[in-house]
Amino acid sequence: MPYTEELKRLIKIVEKTRAERVARKRRGEEFPLMSMEERAEVLKYHPDYGEEGRREIKVGPSKGYRVAHEIVDLLEARSRVDPDAVDLSQIHVETDVLIIGGGGAGTAAALLAEEQGAKVIIATKLRHGDANTMMAEGGIQAAAKMEKDSPYIHYLDVMGGGHFKNVPELVYTLVTQAPDIISWLEGMGLMFSKLPDGRLKTMHGGGTSRKRMHYAADITGIDIMRTIRDEARNRPRISAMEFSPAVELILNEHGHCVGALLYNMETEEYHIVKARAVILATGGCGRLHIQGYMTTNHYGATADGLVLGYRAGVGVCFLHTVQYHPTGAVFPEQLEGFLITEKFRAAGANILNIDGEQFVNEREPRDVEAAAFIRECLVRGKGVPTPTGKLGVWLDSPMIDILHGEGTVEREFPGKFIAHKRFGIDISKEPMLVYPTLHYQNGGLEYNANGETVIPGLFIAGEVSGGVHGENRLMGNSLLDIMVFGRIAGKNAAIYAQEKAKKGKLTLDHVRAYHRELEEAGIVTDRVAPMLLPDYTDPEVRKRQLTAYYVGTLR
Amino acid sequence: MSGSETEKEAHTTATEEAKPEVAINMIPVFVMGKRYDVPEGLTIMKAMEYAGYKFIRGAGCRGGVCGACATVYRKAGDYKIYAGLACQTVIEPNMYLTQIPFYPANRAEYRFEELKPEPEEIFKLYPEVFRCLACNACTKVCPMDVEVMDAIAAIKKGDIAKAAELTFSCIQCGLCASRCLGELPQYHIFQLARRIYGAKIAPQAEHLKQAAQAVEEGKYEKVLQELMGMGIEDLKILYQEREIEPEMAGEDWEPADKRHL
Structure with a gap:
């Protein structure tokens, strides 16, 4: 629906201050960035900083670690299957490398594994390519303009964004591999936004000190996903099993990972895939709606890989922090949680409160930026109320056309422009209403720079992992992460195989042992995990669905 | 079977829930011909979930970019066929609809590195491109407002660059293929055109290869090893001393401090 x-009336207030703000922007005058002390102060309002949202995990390799209730609920749950009911002699299919997850990390891994001569199966919950990768808009970081940038500076930016707690060897790998990743993607035909001479256009993102965000308009993730998926489809040794999520890893008597139990969601059969090496690339957890937040994430982002890896014995780290993207749409209702890329702010759009005033620099790291919005709305009472009683702040997108020329918003942000146009909102003339939205799982399973976990034969890549982003990921480093560590995991898994x-x-003895541990910890539950899909059925309808069980799609 | 209290709470307070918070006005929609009364203002996807559907197919990013939830519908008393994404299209009273979560379309296989930047390559892989009858049904059905027919025409004329530009927003939902009288797999053809354009026609970025090579040659090894060995307090000082490239700086901006370049 259009604006009420x-x-x-409130937009008129924004318009009143716009000319002066545009003039300031042209003079290079920005709202001051916060000092480290100011950051610490505002972060108190970030959802991660409240202990009431968390509890201790009572079982498993990271017992005692406090993470979000919604994640603990999944870790303290039983397998979807009774291990005794699974006949492990019935192998459905065998392969060299089994990749669990068909998003960016899994697909990059498949390409590299295949190049090593491996036969590869990608098992994926939905369609190949259905993943958060597809939804990444902003871009992909790489220090690739040597006259002003280097991996050294990129490294510092990453560490500062992650509160200096990131695992150094992982950050090293991330920033040094970055230029080659962009070159690799360009070679496969990615349509990066370029200057006439072929140099890539680059922008700032929150927390960057150099403009090193490369992008393909505002659909960088789509273009990466569809391009590398197309390439995977050309490779005869790669095949995809769709609508077949893994529900358990399978180990062997030596404790090595040698496959997975897949669930065909359409026929409700369970199948065993045997492999010489396995890569977990299942992505994140936005659909758990941690602390009740709306999310930008894909339908399938339900932390499945965390559950699988943890049960098999891989610990978790940095999982106490979850990233809330500062700018999710709160209006219109239909677009709620819809990601409004950080690039709007990078291109010059101000963030404003109900009085049309700036209260935060637009390029703080995401956690700081999000916390500042929450403080402005909930503590200072300067939020803009929506017709359904939510609060938001203005993202003044019309400034972009004024600063960079008419038509820029439509050209640079076609995805957002069309999405709003459907509801009668022209974002090149009217600002957008935004609020923080659950966006990214900063932490995850522990691994090293070779993509290895503590379990021989089990490799991981992408959002399911933890360490490279520390406590807070910067914009443009997740697409980079999945490409860098996807390729590494793919190559090393193939060599291992x-x-x-x-x-x-x-x-499946590890599953039996986990069940015993749950019982010994006094956890009596009929919850099962992985969840596979969230449930958005009307609760009244659910009450009448007498023969359906709603923890995932278990029926 | 139920989750813990926290899980329940999260699910019921999640703002994406298909639950209206204001006065409910129920309207009828017909899902594959069967009537359900659902709150007005919902998207097709949320309306179906409200009714009790739980998607396995037909739902994806829920943000209008993945192409999983292509839907066709008609309106009462209107002969026209409409199409949209279930996650983006708001329901109307007496709309009757069905999802098309998958539509078969042949995809050619190729060795990308061996392709030349010439339209003949596309003609060889997709000879059916010349079966286009220029009826424009593809363009009319496209939920992303892609000029599908024009892009096919551009390919026929050998203008790969134009086809690539025109189809940049394609989300590969397959609706075009479902309506095509000439039986073209438009979205696969466009993927090929974009890749040829991106890798073999558009000017290439030489600076990427130079930067990758500098890493390869170990240019930054020493300074990076120093950083990796540093304590948090020292890192914080370096971090706060970073020289920030001004937002409005042009492509020719260079930092004053060039020590670590």
């Missing part, structure tokens, strides 16, 4: 009369994989009897 009341919101239109050829050189190190050891034959042995298949087992």
Whole structure:
């Protein structure tokens, strides 16, 4: 729906201050960035900083670690299947490398594994390419303009964004591989936004000290996903099993990972895929709606890989922090949670309160920026109320056309422009109403710079992992993460499959042991995990669905 | 089977819930011909979920970019066929609809590195491109407002660059293929055109290869090893001393401090 009369009245206030703000922007005068002390102060209002949202995990390799209730609920849950009911002698299919997850990380891994000569199966919950990768808009970071930038400076930016707690070897790998990743993507035909001479256009993102965000208009993630998926489809040794999420990893008697139990969601059969090496690339957890937040995430982002890896014995780290993207749409209702890329702010749009005033620099790291919005709305009472009683702040997108020429918003942000146009809102003339939205799982399973976990034969890549982003990821480093560590995991898993994989009897004993541990910890529950899909059924309807069980799609 | 209290709470307070917060006005929609009464203002996707559907197919990013939830519908008393994404299209009273979560379309396989930047390559892989009857049904059905027919025409004329530009927003939902009288797999053809354009026609970025090579040659190794060995307090000082490239700076901006370049 278009803006209501009341919101239109409030937009007039924004318009009143716009000319002066544009003039300041042209003079290079920005709202001051916060000092480290000011950052610490505002972060008190960030959802991660309230202990009431968390509890201790009572079982497993990271027992005692406090993370969000919604994640603990999944870790303290039983398998979807009774291990005794699974006949491990019935192998459905065998492969060299099994990749669980068909998003950016999984697909990049598949390409590199295949190049090593491996036969690859991608098992994915929905369609190949259905992933948060597809939804990444802003861009991909790389220090690739040597006259002003270097991996050294990129490293510092990453560490500062992550509160200096990131795992150094992972950050090193991320920033040094970055230029080659962009070059690799360009070679596959990615349509990066370019200057006439072929140099890539670059922008700032929150927390960057140099403009090193490369992008393909505002659909960088789509273009990466559709391009590398197209390439994977060309490779005869790669095949995809769609609508077949993994529900357990399978180990062998030596404790090595040798496959997974897949669930065909359409026929409700369980299948065993045996592999010489396995890569977990299942993505994040936005659909858990941590602390009740709306999310930008894909339908399938339900932390499945965390559950699988944790049960098999891989610890978790940095999972106490979750990223709330500062700018999710809060109006119109239909677009709620819809990601409004940080690039709007990078292109010059101001953030404003109900009085049309700036209260924060637009390029603080995401956690700081989001916390500042929350403080402005909930503590200072300067939020803009929506017709459904929510609060938001203005993102003044019309400034972009004034600063960079008419038509810029439509050209640079076609996805957002069309999405709003459907509801009668022209974002090149009217500002957008935004509020923080659950966006990214900063932490995850522990791994090293070779993509290895503590379990031989089990590799991981992408959002399911934890460490490279520390406590807070910067914009443009997740697409980079999945490409860098996807490629590494793919290559190393293929080499492992050829050189190190050891034959042995298949087992689900780790699942039995986990069930015993749950019982010993006094956790009596009929919850099952992984969740696979969220449930948005009307609660009244659910009450009448007498033969359906709503923790995932278990029926 | 139920989750813990916290889980329940999260699910019921999640703002994406298909629950209206204001006065409810129920309207009828017909899902594959069967009537359900749902609150007005919902998207097709949320209306179906409200009614009790739980998607396995037909739902994806829920943000209008993945192409999983292509839907066709008609309105009462209107002969026209309409199409949209279920996650983006708001329901109307007496709309009757069905999702098309998948539509078969042949995809050619190729060795990308061997392709030349010439339209003949596309003609060889997709000879059916010349079966286009220029009826424009593809363009009319496209939920992303892509000029589908014009892009096919551009390919026929050999203008790969134009086809690539015109189809940049394509989300590969397949609706075009579902309506095509000439039986073209438009979205696969466009993918090929974009890749040829991006890799073999558009000017390439030489600076990427130089930067990757500098890393390869170990140019930054020493300074990075120093950073990796540094304590948090020292890192914080370096971090706060960073020289920030001004937002409005042009492409020719260079930092004053060039020590770590």
